[in-house]
Amino acid sequence: MAALRKYPDELRERAIREVRTTGRPIAHVAKDLGIHKEALRGWVCQAGVDRGERGDRLTTAELDELQQLRRDVAELRRANEVLKAASVFSAQEIDRSRTRPSR
Incomplete structure (x- = not known):
């Protein structure tokens, strides 16, 4: 905005x-x-x-581009954090399935 x-x-x-x-x-x-x-x-x-x-x-166009790139970086960092959390969760689930006793 x-x-x-x-x-x-x-x-x-x-x-x-x-x-x-x-x-x-x-x-x-x-x-x-x-x-x-x-x-x-x-x-x-x-x-x-x-x-x-x-x-x-910097020119106005360069300032606008810099601002957009900073927004993009912030969004990518947030996405990366979500992926890291999902990776940890997935690894924990795999580890739990390996350690469960067989029926």
Whole structure:
């Protein structure tokens, strides 16, 4: 389930565009639009990464892929634990059937 966003995508795009085109300080644009300045700073930075202007962070697509891979790993680990438990149970059942006296 995706997290709810506090600000609409349209507002994010408008704010990023305004910072990039006008050259105004992020804090001023943020104040004018009613956005927290650190939120806008992060959006502008991520937009630069996504455009290939910065190489010090992962792109949005890479972050999405990483998040999906982490979910997949967690699911596989849970499945592995279930299989381990089933294996132990099965081995115990086989051991019990070998040690039962014959009738």
